Amino acid sequence: xxxxAIPVLAAIVACPAMAGQHNQESFFDTINPYMALRIxxxxxxxxxxxxxxxxxxxxxxxxxxVALGLSMWCNRARTEVEWSMFTKVKDDANFAGTxxxxxxxxxxxxxNAYMELGDYKMVRPFVGLGAxxxxxxxxxxxxxxxxxxxxxxxxxxxxxxxITIDWRLFAVDMAFRYTYADINSGLHNFGGDIGVRxxx
Numbered sequence: 001x002x003x004x005a006i007p008v009l010a011a012i013v014a015c016p017a018m019a020g021q022h023n024q025e026s027f028f029d030t031i032n033p034y035m036a037l038r039i040x041x042x043x044x045x046x047x048x049x050x051x052x053x054x055x056x057x058x059x060x061x062x063x064x065x066v067a068l069g070l071s072m073w074c075n076r077a078r079t080e081v082e083w084s085m086f087t088k089v090k091d092d093a094n095f096a097g098t099x100x101x102x103x104x105x106x107x108x109x110x111x112n113a114y115m116e117l118g119d120y121k122m123v124r125p126f127v128g129l130g131a132x133x134x135x136x137x138x139x140x141x142x143x144x145x146x147x148x149x150x151x152x153x154x155x156x157x158x159x160x161x162x163i164t165i166d167w168r169l170f171a172v173d174m175a176f177r178y179t180y181a182d183i184n185s186g187l188h189n190f191g192g193d194i195g196v197r198x199x200x
Contacts, residue, residue, distance in 0.1 A: 031070050034199045036080065038065040038173070042191020044086070046104055048184045050095045050140075057091035057102055063191060067112070071199065076116045082130065084108045084179075086189070101141040106181060106189075108134045108156045116164060123165050126173075130158035134181035154182040171197040 045058045069080025085107050092101040112130035134156035141147045162175030172194065179189040 031072055032199045033068070033070055034078070034080075034171075034197045036065070036067040036069065036082075036173070036195050036197040038067070038175075038193045038195030039063070040065075040175075040177075040191050040193025042177075042189055044089045044104075044106075044187065044189045046089060046091075046102070046184065046187045048093070048100075048102060050100055051098065053095045054185055055093035055095060055100075057089075057093050059089040059091050061087045061089055061189070061191070063087065063193065065193065065195065069112075077114065079111070079113045082108075082110045082112050084110070099143060103139040103141075104183075104187070105137040106134060106183075106187065107136075108132060108158075108179065108181065110156060110158055112158065112160075114160075122167075123163060125163050126161070126175075128158075128160040128162075128175075130160075132156055134183060134187075136181065136183045136187070138184065152183045156181045169199050171199070173197060 039062075041060065041062045043058065044061050045056055047054055047056055063084055063086045065082055065084045067080040067082035069078050071078040086105070089104040089106070090102070092099060110130040110132035112128055114126050114128035116124040116126040118124055134154050136152045136154070138150045138152070139147055140150065156179065158177055158179045160175045160177040162173055165172040174192075174194050176192045179191070181187040181189075
C-alpha cells in the first residue's frame with residue numbers, strides 16, 4: 001500500500017507546480033477547500049403512528065449547520081459534508097382518545113452537492129441536493145402510562161435553492177431547504193438559513 005500511496009501523493013503535489021511552469025491552469029488550481037457556518041429557522045412536520053392511528057405533529061424550530069467542502073470549476077460547483085442540529089420539536093395529538101405528547105431531537109449528517117447557475121460574477125443563484133443519515137431521539141409521553149424513549153438512525157435527504165454573494169475569500173449563502181428524515185412515519189422540515197463560507 002505504501003508503494004502505491006507515496007508515488008500518488010508525490011504526483012498530486014507535483015502537478016500544480018508543473019502546470020504553473022507552463023502558465024496553464026491545472027485541475028488542482030480550480031479546487032478551493034472551504035468551511036461554512038449556517039444558522040436558520042423553519043417548520044417541522046412529523047408523522048407518527050400509535051395504536052394503528054397516524055397523526056401529524058408540527059412545531060417551529062431553529063437549526064445550525066457546519067460544513068467542510070470543496071469548490072470546483074471556478075466556484076461554479078461545490079460538494080461538502082454537513083452536520084446539522086435542530087432544536088427540539090414538541091407537539092401533542094389525540095390518537096383515538098389517547099393524548100400523546102412527543103419531543104423529537106434531530107441531527108443529520110449529509111453529503112451535499114451544489115451547482116451555481118448563470119454567468120454572474122458576484123451574485124449567483126444555486127440549487128443543491130444532499131443525502132445521508134438522520135439521528136433522532138423521540139420521547140413519547142402518555143398521561144397515566146409513562147414515557148418511552150426511542151432512538152433511530154435512518155436515511156435523510158435534502159433539497160435546496162438559494163443565492164450566493166461571492167467575495168472570493170468569503171461568500172454569503174442565503175438558502176431555502178427541504179429536509180426529509182425517514183423516522184417514525186416520516187419527518188419533513190421546511191426552513192431557511194443564512195451562512196458564511198470561508199475559502200482557504
